[in-house]
Amino acid sequence: MAAPTDCSLIATDLDGTLLRGDDSLSDRSLAALALATRAGARHLVVTGRPAPGVRPLLDKLGSTGLAVCGQGAQVYDAGANRLLHSVTLDRELAETALGKIEAEVGEVYAAVDQDGVDGLTLIEPGYRMPHPTLPAVRIGRRDDLWVLPITKVLLRHPFLSDDELAATARSVVGSLATVTMSGPGTVELQPCGVTKATGLALAAEHLGLSRERTVAFGDMPNDIPMFHWAAHGVAMANAHPELKAVADEITTTNEDDGVAVVLERLFGTAGGVGRGGTRPDTCRPGLRADG
Numbered sequence: 001m002a003a004p005t006d007c008s009l010i011a012t013d014l015d016g017t018l019l020r021g022d023d024s025l026s027d028r029s030l031a032a033l034a035l036a037t038r039a040g041a042r043h044l045v046v047t048g049r050p051a052p053g054v055r056p057l058l059d060k061l062g063s064t065g066l067a068v069c070g071q072g073a074q075v076y077d078a079g080a081n082r083l084l085h086s087v088t089l090d091r092e093l094a095e096t097a098l099g100k101i102e103a104e105v106g107e108v109y110a111a112v113d114q115d116g117v118d119g120l121t122l123i124e125p126g127y128r129m130p131h132p133t134l135p136a137v138r139i140g141r142r143d144d145l146w147v148l149p150i151t152k153v154l155l156r157h158p159f160l161s162d163d164e165l166a167a168t169a170r171s172v173v174g175s176l177a178t179v180t181m182s183g184p185g186t187v188e189l190q191p192c193g194v195t196k197a198t199g200l201a202l203a204a205e206h207l208g209l210s211r212e213r214t215v216a217f218g219d220m221p222n223d224i225p226m227f228h229w230a231a232h233g234v235a236m237a238n239a240h241p242e243l244k245a246v247a248d249e250i251t252t253t254n255e256d257d258g259v260a261v262v263l264e265r266l267f268g269t270a271g272g273v274g275r276g277g278t279r280p281d282t283c284r285p286g287l288r289a290d291g
Contacts, residue, residue, distance in 0.1 A: 007266050009214040010036055011200055011226060014047040015183050016219035017236055018259050023133045025060055032260035039267045044068060044203055046196050046226060048182040050113040050151060051076040053134050070113060070151040071180055071190045071222060072199030081117055085202055087191045088115050089177060091146040094153050097176040097189055101169050109156045115149040127156055130185040153189040162187055180222040197225035217259050218243060234262050
């Protein structure tokens with residue numbers, strides 16, 4: 001294996017970032033990740049999806065290492081199919097937080113991700129999954145959401161925008177939970193203090209890698225803590241304005257292989273050199289990919 005560049009840890013969100021809109025992984029993205037791996041870098045998926053919903057994608061990536069799932073609540077070992085770390089959301093606090101939100105905005109539709117490598121995603125009547133490819137079990141009444149330990153609650157409102165729902169939730173939930181917005185139609189409540197950054201930091205420590213050598217890719221406000229933690233944050237062209245505002249770099253869209261565009265620049269071509277004929281040796285902030 002070639003000596004690693006200074007960018008030795010690559011952290012990628014999935015939806016809207018590494019994945020295309022149809023949940024596919026492009027050949028170019030797979031080749032760019034393989035190029036980085038051959039250069040000695042490690043790739044970590046850092047996603048809001050729970051561990052059970054990530055396994056099929058990790059199989060496509062050929063990954064048997066770690067993944068950060070559930071907005072940072074889970075550090076998953078794909079090779080052993082076990083959780084190295086998991087934080088659950090207190091179900092009484094979650095129910096209280098949900099009541100406070102509904103007192104402000106009226107009825108919302110809710111879903112939960114259960115804890116564990118075989119945990120289910122449960123959705124109550126009226127809730128519509130933002131990603132039809134993700135498996136979910138519809139339940140008959142809200143009380144059924146709280147039967148087993150959960151890692152997060154997912155919320156949708158009949159007519160409020162995600163930004164409006166997230167802002168209201170933050171204003172009333174307080175320390176009961178952390179409120180995140182992770183994609184179109186996806187406002188979430190997770191354990192207080194848990195973010196993608198906390199999960200990524202745990203995984204990096206386990207791997208013996210540092211934030212100073214980490215480049216992170218994302219598209220939504222839930223990626224902001226991860227960008228603050230990493231040495232270099234790359235927002236997709238399709239990213240939410242809040243994430244673009246804190247990014248070191250903006251690449252092309254997920255449909256145009258924006259992750260691959262940056263990795264090809266950082267780790268060179270298949271022949272081992274960059275577009276300018278040399279291999280870059282640092283995760284320098286402020287660079288912008290031009291595709």
